[in-house]
Amino acid sequence: MLFGKILCKMNFFLETLIFLGKLLYLMLESFLLLFIPVRKKSVAGEIVLITGSGSGIGRLMALKFAKLGATLVLWDINQEGNKETARLARENGGVRVHDYTCDCSKKQEIYRVADQVKKEVGDVSILINNAGIVTGKKFLDCPDSLIEKTMEVNTMANIWTCKAFLPAMMAANHGHLVTIASSAGLIGVTGLMDYCASKFAAVGFLESLEAEMRGLRKTGIRTTVVCPFFINTGMFEGCKTKWPHLLPILEQEYAAQRIVTGVLREELSVIMPRVLYFAVALKNVLPTKIFFLIADYVGVFTFMDTFIGRGKKK
Numbered sequence: 642m643l644f645g646k647i648l649c650k651m652n653f654f655l656e657t658l659i660f661l662g663k664l665l666y667l668m669l670e671s672f673l674l675l676f677i678p679v680r681k682k683s684v685a686g687e688i689v690l691i692t693g694s695g696s697g698i699g700r701l702m703a704l705k706f707a708k709l710g711a712t713l714v715l716w717d718i719n720q721e722g723n724k725e726t727a728r729l730a731r732e733n734g735g736v737r738v739h740d741y742t743c744d745c746s747k748k749q750e751i752y753r754v755a756d757q758v759k760k761e762v763g764d765v766s767i768l769i770n771n772a773g774i775v776t777g778k779k780f781l782d783c784p785d786s787l788i789e790k791t792m793e794v795n796t797m798a799n800i801w802t803c804k805a806f807l808p809a810m811m812a813a814n815h816g817h818l819v820t821i822a823s824s825a826g827l828i829g830v831t832g833l834m835d836y837c838a839s840k841f842a843a844v845g846f847l848e849s850l851e852a853e854m855r856g857l858r859k860t861g862i863r864t865t866v867v868c869p870f871f872i873n874t875g876m877f878e879g880c881k882t883k884w885p886h887l888l889p890i891l892e893q894e895y896a897a898q899r900i901v902t903g904v905l906r907e908e909l910s911v912i913m914p915r916v917l918y919f920a921v922a923l924k925n926v927l928p929t930k931i932f933f934l935i936a937d938y939v940g941v942f943t944f945m946d947t948f949i950g951r952g953k954k955k
Contacts, residue, residue: 681905685710690758690765692745692802693772695722697874698821700729701897702769707735709901714758714765715740716772737762745772745798746790755805764809767904769819770799770843775876777948780834788835795839799846807862814861819904820847821867824912827921828936832945844868851909865903867911871944872896879949883940888916 689706693699695717703713707730715730717723720742727740739762743754758765774794776787799820810816825833826840844866851864871877872891882888891913903911912918920939924932936942 681902682907683709684767684905686712687766688712688714688763689767689769690714690716690802690806691769691771692716692743692798694726694740695719696726697876698872698893698897698900699771700726701893702771702901703730703735704733705897705901707731707733707738710734710736711767712737712762713739714762716743716745716754718742718744745802746793748797748801751798751801752805755802759809764813765806766810766813766815767817767819768802768806769821769904770802771821772798773821773823773876775833775836775950777832777836777877777945777950779832783835791835791839792842795836796842796846799843803850810862811857811859814859816861817863817865817904817907818847818850819865819867819900820844821869821900822847824868824870824917827868827912827917828924828941830944831942832948840868863907865908865911867900867903868917869896869899869911869913870917875951877948878951879947880944881940881947882944883938888939889914 684706689711691699691703691706691713694703694715696719699715699717700722703715703726707713713727713730713735715723715726715738717726717740723740723742727735727738730738739758741754741758744750772794774791776783776791778787803818807816807818810818820843822843823836823840825837826842826844829837847864847866854860854862854864869891870888871880871882872893874893880890882890896913899913900911912921920935923935927935
């Protein structure tokens with residue numbers, strides 16, 4: 642009994658020393674990387690699947706990965722827009738570009754098209770879950786059907802695509818899972834109840850999957866979660882930021898390039914603009930009343946008051 646207690650304390654002491662040593666190393670590494678350019682990985686020959694590639698950020702990411710020599714697999718429910726992305730990707734240097742029509746709100750269709758991709762193209766090694774929708778309605782004004790659709794596209798589709806392509810990545814201990822979430826997946830916003838819920842879930846899903854891969858020692862599988870503020874793709878048409886110099890609407894080109902750079906650097910998270918790192922930290926440490934006072938000051942309660950949405954008129 643006494644020997645067991647002594648052994649337990651020795652193990653605790655030893656593991657604590659190892660932990661502190663690793664902690665110091667990683668802190669020094671993080672500090673040095675602020676001044677040293679991070680090496681970017683090559684994606685030449687990698688099979689990159691992008692959902693929601695028919696327009697906006699999905700299209701811009703496809704063009705950038707085409708220039709880098711990746712084999713592209715493009716998914717979108719908009720067949721015409723997706724074929725246009727494929728055409729532009731080929732013009733941008735894409736040698737192997739494959740477009741598929743897929744409704745990401747339907748699990749069985751995701752699995753069916755995923756099987757088709759495996760047979761016709763091969764095992765996907767970089768999966769970018771970009772497809773998303775927004776209703777822009779307050780909680781009690783939002784029909785149940787739209788809430789369900791938001792969760793199906795923004796959250797469940799991420800789960801089904803990962804379930805379809807992760808086994809091959811695990812077998813090879815090589816792959817990269819990317820989720821284009823949102824800053825609304827970190828901080829709740831008025832008028833975005835269903836969207837925020839779906840993006841919070843998407844962030845939590847990928848974070849737990851990262852932990853699971855580390856626990857299984859699948860060190861060759863990376864994850865990146867992207868949490869941007871509003872991007873001027875038309876998805877949040879009409880939304881206004883109270884202090885644009887402090888919290889600007891992001892330009893599509895900047896956002897797409899930042900995401901691709903984050904993937905190439907294998908960053909665990911990409912939050913933009915950078916001021917949102919500070920906002921998230923404040924949320925986690927400040928008393929609730931103080932945080933909501935700040936949120937009111939920056940316009941969190943009124944962002945969606947002038948929302949129009951893609952393809953809609955005032």
